[in-house]
Amino acid sequence: MSEPKNGEEYAVDLGASIVSNEQENSVQYSFRYEFQPASVDTSICALVSADATNLVTVAMAGGVQFKGKMVENKEIECILIFDPKTKRFKLEKLPWACTQLRPVRQIKPLPKRPRVSLE
Numbered sequence: 704m705s706e707p708k709n710g711e712e713y714a715v716d717l718g719a720s721i722v723s724n725e726q727e728n729s730v731q732y733s734f735r736y737e738f739q740p741a742s743v744d745t746s747i748c749a750l751v752s753a754d755a756t757n758l759v760t761v762a763m764a765g766g767v768q769f770k771g772k773m774v775e776n777k778e779i780e781c782i783l784i785f786d787p788k789t790k791r792f793k794l795e796k797l798p799w800a801c802t803q804l805r806p807v808r809q810i811k812p813l814p815k816r817p818r819v820s821l822e
Contacts, residue, residue, distance in 0.1 A: 704819070706785070706787070713791060714791045715783065716792070718793045720796040721781070725786070731782055731796075731797050733799075733801070734804060735799075736804045738806060739806070742765055742804055744763070749763045750809065757772050761801070762819070767806055768807050770807050771805065772802060773799055774802055776800055779796065780796070780819060781795060781797060782794075782795055782797050
């Protein structure tokens with residue numbers, strides 16, 4: 704993946720969440736951790752789930768699990784998303800935040816890759 708380079712100028716497009724008030728299929732969330740142990744591998748995707756009471760669980764590889772709550776942002780918060788193919792940024796709203804994420808007990812680690820058995 705190509706990252707934006709320091710000192711270069713890039714165009715910024717307004718995303719669908721800014722241009723129209725209609726809900727899009729994809730929604731961005733921010734994650735605010737109160738503490739993140741050094742053992743957490745942030746290069747591997749996590750499994751995120753939420754229930755009807757807006758309780759959020761984030762299960763990370765390595766067996767670390769976080770619990771917190773999902774809240775609607777009261778102010779307008781936005782994020783710039785860089786597209787390496789077009790070399791442009793897109794500005795999108797961040798309507799939701801997963802906050803007060805705290806590590807809880809260790810769980811069985813998520814596998815890094817599927818195991819294949821040849822029998």
